[in-house]
Amino acid sequence: MWYNSTSGQLKSLVQIKSWAAGGSLSTARRALAGAGTQTLGLAFGGFTTTNSNATEEYNGSSWSAGGNLGTARRQLAGCGTQTLALGFGGDSNVTNTEEYDGSAWTAGGNLGTGRTTLAGAGLQTAGLAIGGFTTAATNATEEYDGSAWTAGGNLATARYALAGAGTQTAGLAFSGFTTANTNATEEYDGSAWTGGGNIGTARYGLAGAGTQTAGLAFGGGTTVVSSATEQYDGSAWSNTSSMATARKYLGGCGTIQAGLAFGGLTTVVQSATEEFTSSINVTTAAAWASGGNLATARRGLAGAGTQTVGLAFAGLTTVNTNVTEEYNGSAWTSGGNMGTARFNLAGCGTQTAGLGFGGYTTANTTATEEYDGTSWAGGGNMGTARRELGGIGTQTAGLAFGGFTTVNTAATEEYDGSAWTAGGSLSTARTALAGCGTQTAGLAMGGEASGNSNATEEYDGSTWTAGGSLNTARYTLAGAGIQTLGLAFGGFTGTSSSATEEYDGSAWAVSSNMGTARYYLGGAGTQTAGLAFGGRTTAVTAVTEEYTGAIVTPTASILTTS
Numbered sequence: 001m002w003y004n005s006t007s008g009q010l011k012s013l014v015q016i017k018s019w020a021a022g023g024s025l026s027t028a029r030r031a032l033a034g035a036g037t038q039t040l041g042l043a044f045g046g047f048t049t050t051n052s053n054a055t056e057e058y059n060g061s062s063w064s065a066g067g068n069l070g071t072a073r074r075q076l077a078g079c080g081t082q083t084l085a086l087g088f089g090g091d092s093n094v095t096n097t098e099e100y101d102g103s104a105w106t107a108g109g110n111l112g113t114g115r116t117t118l119a120g121a122g123l124q125t126a127g128l129a130i131g132g133f134t135t136a137a138t139n140a141t142e143e144y145d146g147s148a149w150t151a152g153g154n155l156a157t158a159r160y161a162l163a164g165a166g167t168q169t170a171g172l173a174f175s176g177f178t179t180a181n182t183n184a185t186e187e188y189d190g191s192a193w194t195g196g197g198n199i200g201t202a203r204y205g206l207a208g209a210g211t212q213t214a215g216l217a218f219g220g221g222t223t224v225v226s227s228a229t230e231q232y233d234g235s236a237w238s239n240t241s242s243m244a245t246a247r248k249y250l251g252g253c254g255t256i257q258a259g260l261a262f263g264g265l266t267t268v269v270q271s272a273t274e275e276f277t278s279s280i281n282v283t284t285a286a287a288w289a290s291g292g293n294l295a296t297a298r299r300g301l302a303g304a305g306t307q308t309v310g311l312a313f314a315g316l317t318t319v320n321t322n323v324t325e326e327y328n329g330s331a332w333t334s335g336g337n338m339g340t341a342r343f344n345l346a347g348c349g350t351q352t353a354g355l356g357f358g359g360y361t362t363a364n365t366t367a368t369e370e371y372d373g374t375s376w377a378g379g380g381n382m383g384t385a386r387r388e389l390g391g392i393g394t395q396t397a398g399l400a401f402g403g404f405t406t407v408n409t410a411a412t413e414e415y416d417g418s419a420w421t422a423g424g425s426l427s428t429a430r431t432a433l434a435g436c437g438t439q440t441a442g443l444a445m446g447g448e449a450s451g452n453s454n455a456t457e458e459y460d461g462s463t464w465t466a467g468g469s470l471n472t473a474r475y476t477l478a479g480a481g482i483q484t485l486g487l488a489f490g491g492f493t494g495t496s497s498s499a500t501e502e503y504d505g506s507a508w509a510v511s512s513n514m515g516t517a518r519y520y521l522g523g524a525g526t527q528t529a530g531l532a533f534g535g536r537t538t539a540v541t542a543v544t545e546e547y548t549g550a551i552v553t554p555t556a557s558i559l560t561t562s
Helices: none
Strands: 002-004 009-021 033-036 041-044 055-058 063-065 077-080 085-088 097-100 105-107 119-123 126-130 141-144 149-151 163-166 171-174 185-188 193-195 207-210 215-218 229-232 237-240 251-254 258-262 273-284 287-290 302-305 310-316 320-327 332-334 346-349 354-357 368-371 376-378 390-393 398-401 412-415 420-422 434-437 442-445 456-459 464-466 478-482 485-489 500-503 508-510 522-525 529-533 544-548 551-554
Touching: 033 085, 033 258, 041 085, 041 251, 041 258, 077 126, 085 119, 085 126, 119 171, 126 163, 126 171, 163 215, 171 207, 171 215, 207 258, 215 251, 215 258, 302 354, 302 529, 310 346, 310 354, 310 522, 310 529, 346 398, 354 390, 354 398, 390 442, 398 442, 434 485, 442 478, 442 485, 478 529, 485 522, 485 529
Parallel strands: 033 077, 033 251, 077 119, 119 163, 163 207, 207 251, 302 346, 302 522, 346 390, 390 434, 434 478, 478 522
Antiparallel strands: 002 009, 009 273, 033 041, 041 055, 055 063, 077 085, 085 097, 097 105, 119 126, 126 141, 141 149, 163 171, 171 185, 185 193, 207 215, 215 229, 229 237, 251 258, 258 273, 273 551, 287 544, 302 310, 310 320, 320 332, 346 354, 354 368, 368 376, 390 398, 398 412, 412 420, 434 442, 442 456, 456 464, 478 485, 485 500, 500 508, 522 529, 529 544
């Protein structure tokens, strides 16, 4: 770790080699196949209590259903990508090959040698089928050209329940079972196999990922299920961080830097998914920095836009104000005044297409106004008059939720650019909450229910569902970002708060505190480039702060400190 005096930033060189929990498979199973990457993964086939034809697609955090295999089976092999995958072989020594296009499987050319517990490598149009079991362990290798299989060079060591990685012309086969567990590794050049460095833990039913010169082996069975993970550099294997869940007959895909393990068998069939990360990174810590002050100090204002093209409007000084200001990344300048002076309203959109709605004048209001970068014009009124509500989205696809009428409300409304219509209600009625995201992928966090709330809810365009709770329960906070990359900052706990948290789509993590603790503030921007302005400390403030999220820069070499 070092301090860069030129940039004024604390930096560190971090070697990360670890497994972390990912979203579980919908269908727990063993002896399944995999393809793709850590963020675009594919799981298919396998065994639950019967053979499965289920296909699931991974987006980096959760699995969703894909098109079913034509032939339900276990102990098959796979290769390719999420949208161009290949599945082949399987129990009962089938020769069936199927090709996946991202939505459906269709029949491909049959294997020459029907077999089970084989390994796969390569692409849909340049696949490799390696080893497996017929009536005994086989050394057969076959190459696929996108329509037909042809014989390739045989393995030196016949085996089954092995793993594979790499490509058709630079393949890798490792471990497995002969008449006992083997540690043999072989490398393929497109025509013949040659010996490579032995794997450290001889095992069967393991999974593999990566390439011939950067391979990853994980899980499997020895005399017990294993969590062992090893990395291959083209000549030798070395141990690295073990999986959290030891298992065999699991699925795997990805690279040595970003691997994915899913399903398998411990003493029961598994749905657990784990993500492997191995990298050397230069990390710049997240931080808030001072920006240009608002011309008009106020609280209960609304915001829209980005860190460099921001919009602040309305609020309370000692009286309601209709003042609008535009931010250019360093300074605020005057914009056109709102038609209705008010505070504790909500806002969304951009600097040139902003939306302001609800709030308090001398009573709660339904008034909606649209900003074109110069002036405000009236839009369709909300169905429910309220203040201290949340607002997200765009001028033509806005979302209003929660707030206070004469009591806390859970009401949600959707704006289409001219009129508001009812949406699905929040699970928790609350006021003084914050939000971020879009009309079809929204996030609501914090607020006040029967006390300070840490509740988070996610909106899918019709329904709110529970998300991970904030670490600091609070109300009158601000938000920025999107549903899977959210930012929450400031607010009131019993005193003004400077707390900042980042959301990853499932959980909140504590980040760097704001310089000025405050509540009833405005917010805009993204998780990596947020903007906080105005609010109340013990008095109204004009302070603006800019947030820069942690910057992680991958590098392949050791850096020289400054």
